[in-house]
Amino acid sequence: MTAELSTSTPKTAAPDPEPDRVDLRDVCIVHGRGERAVVAVEGVDLTVRPREIVSIVGHSGCGKSTLLRSLAGLLPHASVQGSLSILGRTPDEARRSGLLSMVFQDAVLAPWRTVEGNIRLPLQVARGRQRRPGKTISEQLEVVGLGGYEKRYPKQLSGGQRQRVSLARALMMEPRVLLMDEPFGALDEITRDEMHTELLRIWETTDASIVVVTHSIPEAVFLSDRIVVMAAHPGRIVDVVDVGFARPRSNDLKDTPEFARIAHRIRTALEDNR
Numbered sequence: 001m002t003a004e005l006s007t008s009t010p011k012t013a014a015p016d017p018e019p020d021r022v023d024l025r026d027v028c029i030v031h032g033r034g035e036r037a038v039v040a041v042e043g044v045d046l047t048v049r050p051r052e053i054v055s056i057v058g059h060s061g062c063g064k065s066t067l068l069r070s071l072a073g074l075l076p077h078a079s080v081q082g083s084l085s086i087l088g089r090t091p092d093e094a095r096r097s098g099l100l101s102m103v104f105q106d107a108v109l110a111p112w113r114t115v116e117g118n119i120r121l122p123l124q125v126a127r128g129r130q131r132r133p134g135k136t137i138s139e140q141l142e143v144v145g146l147g148g149y150e151k152r153y154p155k156q157l158s159g160g161q162r163q164r165v166s167l168a169r170a171l172m173m174e175p176r177v178l179l180m181d182e183p184f185g186a187l188d189e190i191t192r193d194e195m196h197t198e199l200l201r202i203w204e205t206t207d208a209s210i211v212v213v214t215h216s217i218p219e220a221v222f223l224s225d226r227i228v229v230m231a232a233h234p235g236r237i238v239d240v241v242d243v244g245f246a247r248p249r250s251n252d253l254k255d256t257p258e259f260a261r262i263a264h265r266i267r268t269a270l271e272d273n274r
């Protein structure tokens, strides 16, 4: 499906933006222009409440990463239509002020910098434009279970440890919204399970909402308060599933019938909308 959007469309906050939530209204995102334009996302409405964890699942190419990148203000303004409000601000403003940060699948650490140097990097780039960090680097490393690792280099860390550093870096400015794109996709299953409980433990120490893109249904069910199921051509939301498990959650939850029931509903929504 192709479409062309006005290049003058600004990426704006919603008309009456809620100051405490992420709000998307009728968001449409087009990659490219003219003949080559691809409608990656169409008609998306989504609200993420304070301290909510929302997962986005869907088949490859349905627009999950595109949607997440739009929330982070990482797409050209002209490609995004509709209103996006991050705690009453535009995505750009939210990212620049440190209200929002992002974790990617590959930890994206500079190999020539120590753990400490990697965590410090975004603070140096921002040079005072952001709010002051709430914790020291050492304190933040303690939070992610890597106390004493300041002087190590990325190559001296396991995949799970690198992702913890990436998380520590993202949390330095104490963001109110954390966006995660397949954060554990490159990890083996055992480490992944461990990182699920670790992420929830760390999240308990913050006041952040999390939006996480994942290909893993169990990961989505385990982490989330709500799961958004997307389908492709064009990328759109086809189901939203509430997950009511109490917190804190332990990995035993994954063996329960209720967990299986929710996972089944998600799988069915994905199959029905292939």
Ligand SMILES: Nc1ncnc2c1ncn2[C@@H]1O[C@H](COP(=O)(O)OP(=O)(O)OP(=O)(O)O)[C@@H](O)[C@H]1O
Residues within 6 Å of the ligand: 031, 032, 038, 039, 040, 058, 059, 060, 061, 062, 063, 064, 065, 066, 067, 235
């Ligand atoms: N920079 C780009 N230019 C043109 N088309 C793009 C660009 N980025 C993504 N697309 C297209 O937009 C659609 C959505 O891509 P996106 O990466 O958001 O999907 P996804 O659901 O995250 O996929 P995956 O699960 O494989 O990562 C796809 O059809 C993709 O080919």
